[in-house]
Amino acid sequence: MSIEIKAPTFPESVADGTVATWHKQPGEACSADELIVDIETDKVVLEVVAPEDGVIKEILKGEGDTVLSDEVIAVFEAGAAGSAAPAADASPAADSAPAGDADKVGPAARKLIDEHGLDASKIPGTGKNGGITKEDVQNFMNSGAQPAAAAPAAAAAPAPAAPAVSVNVAAGERVEKRVPMTRLRATIAKRLVDAQQNAAMLTTYNEVNMKPIMELRKQYKDLFEKTHNGTRLGFMSFFVKAATEALKRFPAVNASIDGNDMVYHGYQDIGVAVSTDRGLMVPVLRDTDSMSLADVESTIRDFGLRGRDGKLGLNDMQGGTFTITNGGVFGSLMSTPILNPPQTAILGMHKIQDRPMAVNGQVEILPMMYLALSYDHRMIDGKEAVQFLVTIKDLLEDPARMLLDV
The missing domain is CATH 2.40.50.100 (RNA polymerase II/Efflux pump adaptor protein, barrel-sandwich hybrid domain)
Structure with missing residues (x-):
């Protein structure tokens, strides 16, 4: 037959x-x-x-x-x-x-x-x-x-x-090689160029003291892994939860542009950029407001493994209201992330580096990370973008704020 x-x-x-x-x-x-x-x-x-x-x-x-x-x-x-x-x-x-x-x-x-x-x-x-x-x-x-x-x-x-x-x-x-560009890489290139040409893209920067998160992680990582069946406590879950709280406070950053309409989303779906052999992919964490740190970590790990094996599906990458990309894992100290249309903002994480900082009139060596927020000025004013990034900084430097919702 x-x-x-x-x-x-x-x-x-x-x-x-x-x-x-x-x-x-x-x-x-x-x-x-x-x-x-x-x-x-x-x-x-x-x-x-x-x-x-x-x-x-x-x-x-x-x-x-x-x-x-x-x-x-x-x-x-x-x-x-x-x-x-x-x-x-x-x-x-x-x-x-x-x-x-x-x-x-x-x-x-x-x-x-x-x-x-x-x-x-x-x-x-x-x-x-x-x-x-x-x-x-x-x-x-x-x-x-x-x-x-x-x-x-x-x-x-x-x-x-x-x-x-x-x-x-x-x-x-003088060896040269010519390899056809894959559809995935060609699409990534087209979307990035379109984002730069069609959006009024600006980037604002700040830096965050990672010492509180690092101490919290050091104190509880073994208990966390034991309690959550081998799920390891990383930094990305803190950034996802901090970004989720900041998105709730600044709805314009969580919005998207559809033609001449501005679409405000009543939920937070955060895409996490994953580097694979085929190119950059951005699977999406759904309803991050209801996810625990363990849920975020286990889901991101699953995305990474499936991305490596080429098993990420279309449903994994559909939608998304905000994106986080972490160039720090490759050693990037500072970068300007490009928007992921139709989203209006993207957060860039970078390398944690010990730097001398002035604290209460004294010089201290602290583990610092530069943060970059690229945003579409058609949708987001500079004031909102800066306040959004400062909110993430404040939540990360005092993690108790995320629990107390302050």
């Missing part, structure tokens, strides 16, 4: 996707719910699994092709017996690979091999059953193990051996 394999149903905010990697090839055996293809959108990578035991009969959308929501990308034959490794595409690969390697080269990988005249037998495969993926070919070329500069010239027209050698030497001395 033939079954149509369709792209996932994309939400309204996602127009289309790109076929990233086919993990199964026509004729290769598939088990029910086994991953067969990744679809990359401008937010996440979605996985499509086999509906039943069987084989892929025909691939309609190759790697790199654009697909729409629910578009048919392949035909699946349920119940059919397949081979352990893809054999249907062996003949097209024969031009660029020996017969023994042809059956393990994916369509996108084969295209790169043909374009650059590579020897498939020398490319280590990381795919299913040692199959060679597009990423394997790109990594092989980037490693410089087999320079690609000479191959296109040889394919276009026969050339003497001597010029080819000189090109190889030049490529070896």
